[in-house]
Amino acid sequence: MKRILHIVGGMDRAGAETMLMNLYRKLDKSEYQFDFVYFKNSKCDYDDEIMKLGGRIFRISNSNPISRTIKLSRLIKKEKPFHAVHAHMLFSNAFHVLAAFFAKIKMRVSHSHNTSDVNSKTSFGRLYQNASKKIISKFSTHFIACGEAAGEFLFPYNDKVEYLLNAIDxxxxxxxxxxxxxxxxxxxxxxxxxxxxxxxxxxxxxxxxxxxxxxxxxxxxxxxxxxxxxxxxxxxxxxxxxxxxxxxxxxxxxxxxxxxxxxxxxxxxxxxxxxxxxxxxxxxxxxxxxxxxxxxxxxxxxxxxxxxxxxxxxxxxxxxxxxxxxxxxxxxxxxxxxxxxxxxxxxxxxxxxxxxxxxxxxxxx
CATH class of the missing domain: 3.40.50.2000 (Glycogen Phosphorylase B;)
Incomplete structure (x- = not known):
């Protein structure tokens, strides 16, 4: 069985999280299993269902992005084997694919679920976004977007983007x-x-x-x-x-x-x-x-x-x-x-x- 570690922040009932649960429910559990990393300690809406489906939930509460990256990398090494690390947190994906790279994970997936971001309004925010896009481009092995606009927003340096539409039952x-x-x-x-x-x-x-x-x-x-x-x-x-x-x-x-x-x-x-x-x-x-x-x-x-x-x-x-x-x-x-x-x-x-x-x-x- 191949275990996939999803970096989500938390699994409450929201758009990307609901999409992910839709996929998880229908996944062939004899071949694949999902685990999740949260950056919050409180219980989330989908926790009970995730555990019922056989998934594990890991929590990292540190808010500093550098400390968080180090802790994530250590967690990935400790909890091996993960077949892939799949990040869903827009520009923060840069830190997460870096953590997976340092943990020697061969498949590092960056997933874009959005077409804009509030940080675009400040010069520092734009600098952070541009740096993140380049890190994501260099250290991710696979790029997934919910649509063309979302792909162009996060992956301007990549032309091999897979489009995984927000499908439902x-x-x-x-x-x-x-x-x-x-x-x-x-x-x-x-x-x-x-x-x-x-x-x-x-x-x-x-x-x-x-x-x-x-x-x-x-x-x-x-x-x-x-x-x-x-x-x-x-x-x-x-x-x-x-x-x-x-x-x-x-x-x-x-x-x-x-x-x-x-x-x-x-x-x-x-x-x-x-x-x-x-x-x-x-x-x-x-x-x-x-x-x-x-x-x-x-x-x-x-x-x-x-x-x-x-x-x-x-x-x-x-x-x-x-x-x-x-x-x-x-x-x-x-x-x-x-x-x-x-x-x-x-x-x-x-x-x-x-x-x-x-x-x-x-x-x-």
Missing amino acids: VEEFSNNRIANRNFLKDEFNLDDDTIVITQIGRISPVKNHEFTINFAAYLAQKGHKFVIAIVGSGPLKNKLLELVDEKNINNYVKFLGVRSDIPNILAGTDVMIMPSFHEGFPVVLVESQAAGVPSLISNNISSEVDMGLKLVDFAALDDDFSIWEIKLMDILKQKEVSSVQRLEILSNKGFNIKKSVKKLENIYG
Whole structure:
């Protein structure tokens, strides 16, 4: 059995982590096994499932990148044999592939899940990014990206990038819409004519939840009958709760926390909103299209996410809320796409998890 060590920081329910779990569940465990390195001591959402599947979790709590690299290298040497080290932490991958190199690991995989980074705004940040890209290029043996834009962002010096799309269990999502169409309306005890909008993702600055709250206040002022369900948790949750109170829209915004029933939540959603400042290739946008849920998203997100099902519409963050309102109302008038069509198109485009697992196994060799 070949053990692969994934450097992830922590395995909470977020985009890259969910993608990784989708792969892990379908992996041939007689041939491959995943282990994980965290840079946090607290328990994560997927811990119990990882251990149930046979994976190990190692924790390194030191925040200094040099000390962390040394400790990681020592851990890799101590816990041998690892067939590969697979790093998922953007520019920090430079430290992790260096640690694997010093530990004499022959396969060192760097994986890009994003198309932008907040550090790009400072001169020091840009210097750090450029240095990291060169280290990643020199010391990684394999390069994987969730899409072309993510590959170009992290691997400008490499032309041999493997694209591993953020695949899902397409059948699970595509066949769920009819059975659970009123899932959220039943949970919130809503009338049939209430519009259910969801935002799914970690409550962190990049996801721009504050935009969503302000948009909700605008829709309430305009007299729309709706609820926005915010699914996820994170460091900005208390700030958002205060903003909801300040705007006096508690009846319109529901905080659901971290949920494991995303297929049912999407089935009960009329429109998904994603006003992110930047994203790589969000897994939840693959899931929403598989579920037949139309989405209104920021045009800062790569157009690659549109599967051609006419289920994704873009708007600019600096557009007036009236533009977002018009687009939202137009989306609600769209004809639903059949589950057969969704399944066929997503599978043909490579978003079926079974195909991705085979591709990853071939990369590992």
